[in-house]
Amino acid sequence: MKKFGAAIILAGGKSSRMGFDKQFLKIDEKRLMGLVINKLEEEFDEIIIVTNKPEEYNEFNQKIRTDIIKGMGPLSGIHSGLNEASSEYAFVIACDMPNIDIDYIRYMKKAIENKDIDICVTRIRDRIEPLHGFYSKRIIENIEKHLLSNMRAINSLITKSKTHYIEEDEVVKFSLNKDIFKNLNTIEDLDEFLLTQ
Ligand SMILES: Nc1nc2c(ncn2[C@@H]2O[C@H](COP(=O)(O)OP(=O)(O)OP(=O)(O)O)[C@@H](O)[C@H]2O)c(=O)[nH]1
Ligand SMILES: [Mg+2]
Secondary structure, X not given: OOOOOEEEEEEOOOOOOOOOOHHHOEEOOEEHHHHHHHHHHOOOOEEEEEEOOHHHHOOOOOEEEOOOOOOOOHHHHHHHHHXXXXXXXXXXXXXXXXOOOHHHHHHHHHHHOOOOOOEEEEEEOOEEEEEEEEEEHHHHHHHHHHHHOOOOOHHHHHXXXXXXXXXXXXXXXXXXXXXXXXXXXXXHHHHHHHXXX
16 A cells, blocks of 8 residues: 555635535635645645545546534544544545645655654644644544544643654744644634735
8 A cells, every 4th residue: 555645635624714615615716625726736646535525526537525423623624534544544634634744744744754653743842733744544443433422622632642743843944924723613713814815
C-alpha cells in the first residue's frame, strides 16, 4: 500500500455557529470547498469528501462518502474517510479552512515518512490542531472503539495514540502572515477573513 496519497475533507457538521451550512460557503463567488479541493489536488491523488449531504455533490469527481457511525462529530468523518482511503495515511482537513499551505503539508509528510506513528498533528503551546493532520488507517479500529463508547473527543484519541507533534518553532516558518489553522466558525470570522483578503 502507498504511504501517502489520500486526503479527507470533513463536511458533515451542523454549522450551528455560522447559521448556514459551511460546506456551501462562498468566498468571492467561489465555493470554498472548490478552493480546498483544488489546493489539495496539488499534493494528493485521492480526495474523499465526508458529507451529510451527498446529493449535493453530483457534479463532483471526488469520492463522496457519509459517516458510518453518525452523530459523533468530526471523528466520525475521519473514521469514514480512513475506511475509504487507499493509502496508509490520509491527510484530514475541515471544510472551513481557507489558508491551506501545501508547503507545510509537505513538511508534515516529511516529518513522518520514516517514522512508525499513528497520527501527526501540530501543537502550538498546549493547543493541538486535530483537523489539519495525518491519520493512519491502522487506527480505524481504535476510532471505532472510541466512538462506540460514546467518546467523540479527537484530542483524547490523539493522546492515546502514537502521535508525532510538529511544534510551534517549526510551523512558524510557514505562512508567516496567514494563520494556517484559521477556520471559519461564525459570521464574524467570515467578515474578518474577507477584510484581510
Ligand atoms: N463528517 C462529519 N464532519 C463533521 C461532523 N461534525 C463536524 N464536522 C466537520 O468538522 C469540521 C469542524 O467542525 P466545526 O467547525 O465544529 O463545524 P460544525 O460542527 O459544522 O459547526 P458548529 O455546529 O458551529 O460547531 C467541519 O469541517 C465540519 O463540517 C460530523 O458529524 N461528521
Ligand atoms: Mg471549526
